[in-house]
Amino acid sequence: xxxxxxxKKNVFSIPATATVRDAVQLFVSHxxxxxxxxxxxxxxxxxxxxxxxxxxxxPAAIHMLEDVDFIGDFGAxxxxxxPEEVLAQPITRLMRPGTVVRADSGLVRAYALMLQHKLHxxxxxxxxxxxxxIASRVDIGTLILSGWx
Amino acid sequence: MAPLILSSIVFVACLGFIxxxxxxxxxxxxxxxxxxxxxxxxxxxxxxTEAIASIDWNTLGLLMxxxxxxxxxxxxxxxxxxxxxxxxxxxxxxxxxxxLLGSVTTVLSMFLDNVTTVVLIAPVTIxxxxxxxxxxxxxxxxxxxxxxxxxVATLVGDPPNVLxxxxxxxxxxxxxxxxxPVVAVAWLAALLLLNLMFRKELRGARVNQEAVAxxxxxxxxxxxxxxxxxxxxxxxxxxxxxxxxxxxLTPSFVALSAAAVALLVVRPPLDDVLRRVxxxxxxxxxxxxxxxxxxxKAGALESIVSLFEKGATIPPALFGVLLIWAVAxxxxxxxxxxxxxALIPVIQGLGENGINPEPLWWALAFGAGFGGNGTIIGSxxxxxxxxxxxxxxxxxxxxLWLRRGLPVMIVTCLIxxxxxxxxxxxxxx
Numbered sequence: 171x172x173x174x175x176x177x178k179k180n181v182f183s184i185p186a187t188a189t190v191r192d193a194v195q196l197f198v199s200h201x202x203x204x205x206x207x208x209x210x211x212x213x214x215x216x217x218x219x220x221x222x223x224x225x226x227x228x229p230a231a232i233h234m235l236e237d238v239d240f241i242g243d244f245g246a247x248x249x250x251x252x253p254e255e256v257l258a259q260p261i262t263r264l265m266r267p268g269t270v271v272r273a274d275s276g277l278v279r280a281y282a283l284m285l286q287h288k289l290h291x292x293x294x295x296x297x298x299x300x301x302x303x304i305a306s307r308v309d310i311g312t313l314i315l316s317g318w319x
Numbered sequence: 320m321a322p323l324i325l326s327s328i329v330f331v332a333c334l335g336f337i338x339x340x341x342x343x344x345x346x347x348x349x350x351x352x353x354x355x356x357x358x359x360x361x362x363x364x365x366x367x368t369e370a371i372a373s374i375d376w377n378t379l380g381l382l383m384x385x386x387x388x389x390x391x392x393x394x395x396x397x398x399x400x401x402x403x404x405x406x407x408x409x410x411x412x413x414x415x416x417x418x419l420l421g422s423v424t425t426v427l428s429m430f431l432d433n434v435t436t437v438v439l440i441a442p443v444t445i446x447x448x449x450x451x452x453x454x455x456x457x458x459x460x461x462x463x464x465x466x467x468x469x470x471v472a473t474l475v476g477d478p479p480n481v482l483x484x485x486x487x488x489x490x491x492x493x494x495x496x497x498x499x500p501v502v503a504v505a506w507l508a509a510l511l512l513l514n515l516m517f518r519k520e521l522r523g524a525r526v527n528q529e530a531v532a533x534x535x536x537x538x539x540x541x542x543x544x545x546x547x548x549x550x551x552x553x554x555x556x557x558x559x560x561x562x563x564x565x566x567x568l569t570p571s572f573v574a575l576s577a578a579a580v581a582l583l584v585v586r587p588p589l590d591d592v593l594r595r596v597x598x599x600x601x602x603x604x605x606x607x608x609x610x611x612x613x614x615x616k617a618g619a620l621e622s623i624v625s626l627f628e629k630g631a632t633i634p635p636a637l638f639g640v641l642l643i644w645a646v647a648x649x650x651x652x653x654x655x656x657x658x659x660x661a662l663i664p665v666i667q668g669l670g671e672n673g674i675n676p677e678p679l680w681w682a683l684a685f686g687a688g689f690g691g692n693g694t695i696i697g698s699x700x701x702x703x704x705x706x707x708x709x710x711x712x713x714x715x716x717x718x719l720w721l722r723r724g725l726p727v728m729i730v731t732c733l734i735x736x737x738x739x740x741x742x743x744x745x746x747x748x
Contacts, residue, residue, distance in 0.1 A: 229449040230710030234442035240403045240538040245530030246452030 173280045174273040176313040177294045177303030183208045184261060186215055191257040193218055193264075204291040204304070207265050212300040214293055217268030218261055226252045270295050273302060281310050322364040326617035329354050330610055330661070338653050340696075345599040348606035348657075355613035365616045373612025374605050377485040377571045383601060384574025385475055388553055389435045390595035391581055395546035398439035399539040401427065406447045407534040411526040413453055414514060417461050420444055421510060424462040425469030428700075429476045430557060432597075433466045437700040441707050447534070451526045454713040457517040459704040460720065461510075464692050464727050466700055468509050471688030472502035474560065474570060478604075479659040479687035481570075486663040487680045490564035497681055497746060501738050505689065505731040512730055516723055545585045552581040607660045615664050624668035635675070636743040639682040640736045646686025647732045651693030651725075659687050678739070678746040685735040693728035695720035 183206045184193055193205055197220055206214040227250050232238060270293045271280050284292055284307055292310070294303040333351035336342040342350075352370070359365020392398070405419035420440070428436040441459055448455040470476035474484045474491045480498075483489065514521065540546060556577035559566070563573055582592070614620055633641075649658050662683055670676035691698030695705050695717045701724070708715040739746060 229446055231442045231445035231449070231707075234707065234710075235399070235446065237538075237541075238446065240399070240443075240535045241446065241450055241530075242533030242535050243450070243527075243530040245450040245527035247450055 171277050171313060171317065172273065173271055173275045173277060173292070173294055173305055173310065174303065176277070176309040177273070177305040178309070179303050181206070181293070181301060181304040183214075183301055184218070185210075186260075186262055186265075188261045189258055190223070190252075190261055190264060193261050194223060194257070197223065203306075204289075204293075206268060206270075206293040206301055206304070207261060208301060214268055214270050214295065214299075214301050216262070216265035217293065218265050219290075222264050222266065226256060268293060270301075272297065277310050277314050280305065281307070281314065284310070322358070322362045322617035323619050323622070325358050325362070326355060326364070326614050327619045329358065330614055330619075333610065334653055334657055337657065343599075344654060345603040345606070348603050348610065352606040352609035352613075355610050359613050359616065364618075365613045369616060370609045370612055373615070374608040375482070375485050377569050378481050379601055379604060380569075380571025381475065381481050381485070381574045382478070382604065383596065384556075384571065384576075384578040385432060386596045386600075387578035387592060388549065388556070388574075388581055389431050390592045391585060391587055392431070392546065392549045392553075393435065393439060393595055394541065394587075394591070395543075395549065396539045396541040397546045397550070398427065398436060399443050400536050400546075402440045402443040403447070403534050403539045404536040406443075407531060407536060409531065411451070411528045411531040413451075413457075413521040413526060416448075416451075416453075417458055417514065417517070417521060418510060420458050421461045421465040421513075424466045425506065428466035428470050429473045430553065433470050433477070434597075434699045434703060437463055437466060437703050441704050443539070445707065445711055449711070450530050453526065454520055455711055456708060456713045456715050456719070457513070457520050459708055460715060460723050461513050461517075463698070463700040463704045464509060464513065464724060465506060467691050467698050468506045468689065468727070468731055469502060471505075471684060472499040475574070477684075477688050478600075479655050480684055482656070482659050482663060483680050483684050484570065486667065487676065489680060491560035491570065492564065498684060501685065501735050504738065505734045508730050508734055509692075509727045512727055513723070516726065545587070548584050549581050552577050552584065555580070604656065604660075607657050611657075611660045611664060614661070620661075620664050620668060623665050624672065627665060627669055628672060628674070635678065636740050639678045639743070639746070640740055642679060642682040643686040643689075643732055643736050643739065646683055647690030647693070647728060650687050650690030651697045651728060655687040655691050655698070659683060675747055677748055678743065681746045682739065685732070685739070689728055689731040689735060691728075692724045692731065693721075694724060697724070697728075 182196055182200050182202055184196060186207050186209055196205060203220045205218045207216045207218060209215050269283055269287045269289060273294050273296055280292055291304055291306050293301055294305060296302045329351050333347050336347040337344045356365060356367060356370050401423045405423045406416060409416035409419050424436055424440050444458045445455040448458055474480055474494045556573055559573040563570055646658060666676045666679045695701050705715045
């Protein structure tokens with residue numbers, strides 16, 4: 171079995187020329203976790219995750235502390251909204267290099283890649299490197315398990 | 320003449336590297352120490368045996384003992400507990416928050432390493448101020464400035480004090496009777512000045528009261544049992560610090576014994592504890608001792624002593640005031656540890672030449688301690704909070720530090736100078 175057997179073909183992506191606000195719009199309206207960023211030829215040049223955007227709302231101190239149990243109420247941070255200039259900046263500012271697999275990749279290999287790179291969704295490309303689908307951990311994992319029945 | 324010139328070049332070049340931050344300070348000092356011994360052997364002015372003998376083991380032992388205690392206290396969450404407790408106590412008043420966080424940082428850093436204190440309290444400060452909808456910058460700057468200022472009060476509060484105390488034979492109580500009163504006035508003045516300078520940020524802020532009420536200090540304390548045991552041991556060490564000259568114990572013996580008792584009582588994973596000890600600081604100190612030992616043997620310090628002797632023809636109280644300012648200005652731009660280590664043999668030299676060194680030790684302590692407030696690179700605590708603030712939405716720039724820290728440095732040095740000048744007799748013996 172190949173990853174092309176379980177990937178979603180209806181994949182949402184965002185052009186490299188889009189803004190952070192455009193990405194927010196796509197995440198909200200489609201309820202997704204990862205957006206591949208594409209160049210005009212449909213080749214992924216990186217990815218932006220829901221968590222990358224949520225980092226904007228989190229204070230950096232979160233990463234400096236082992237736990238934050240002592241804060242019973244996140245107060246002002248609960249209603250924090252990034253300033254306009256942050257939302258208007260190009261999405262490429264928040265983009266990170268993405269891991270992609272080719273459609274003929276085996277499932278266990280794809281799953282191993284996701285584990286290693288701590289990914290929840292894996293963009294799939296054709297032989298020419300164009301985006302053709304996306305597979306989640308659940309898509310891949312359940313297809314592997316189905317082979318055991 | 321060659322040893323004098325070459326050893327001075329090695330020392331000044333080393334200070335230059337530390338100042339420019341082109342090289343890690345410990346690497347710079349270690350390379351300088353190796354070069355100094357190499358030159359000494361080559362030109363016959365300094366040997367390995369003399370280099371080892373120039374290291375002040377009492378200072379290193381005291382620092383290491385206190386570092387082990389802090390390394391054990393660190394994972395218990397005690398520092399975070401104190402910061403959260405202080406924040407809750409503020410009841411949402413930004414001014415009270417500044418005073419309480421500043422006070423907690425100061426009190427802790429009077430007895431424990433102030434860099435560790437700031438490293439552990441600053442992230443909590445950043446998070447709490449953001450939760451309350453405040454900029455963390457005033458609180459972070461206040462914590463660093465007030466802990467630098469407060470650290471001057473005790474023998475163990477500040478590395479220059481450890482060095483001065485060890486070289487001059489000043490006891491813990493000597494610092495409490497001579498330095499603490501000056502620091503208390505200077506600290507209060509610094510606090511008032513900070514409140515004045517940050518009035519816009521503090522008064523204009525609307526604090527989320529509900530979030531303050533829901534702060535839970537006890538949640539920050541991960542290991543209450545160990546924290547209590549270590550604090551009891553630290554308390555015992557402080558009692559022995561009070562008594563050390565009476566019992567003829569060195570402060571390093573007290574600190575290392577306390578570390579041994581704490582390790583025995585708590586039995587933490589030793590590797591974890593030793594990993595938290597700042598070995599690079601200890602190596603830095605050791606290397607500086609070796610370098611300054613070389614300077615001394617090369618006769619470089621004698622020239623400075625004679626230069627100082629000429630200066631000492633002016634009234635001694637005025638000479639001390641000038642020393643406060645000279646050391647403070649130097650400490651604002653270069654690490655105060657090498658400045659102190661280099662000036663110690665100079666003051667000892669003056670003492671041997673018939674000038675009373677006692678007031679000069681205090682002038683050195685005030686200058687080195689208060690001078691570090693002036694610039695963002697003036698002390699390690701300043702650098703720590705500035706680097707942490709870069710990850711927040713309100714980074715602290717060098718200019719902002721200069722605008723807030725320099726007035727604090729000037730006011731605290733003025734207060735120290737005034738008290739030193741007016742009550743000069745108190746510092747003479």
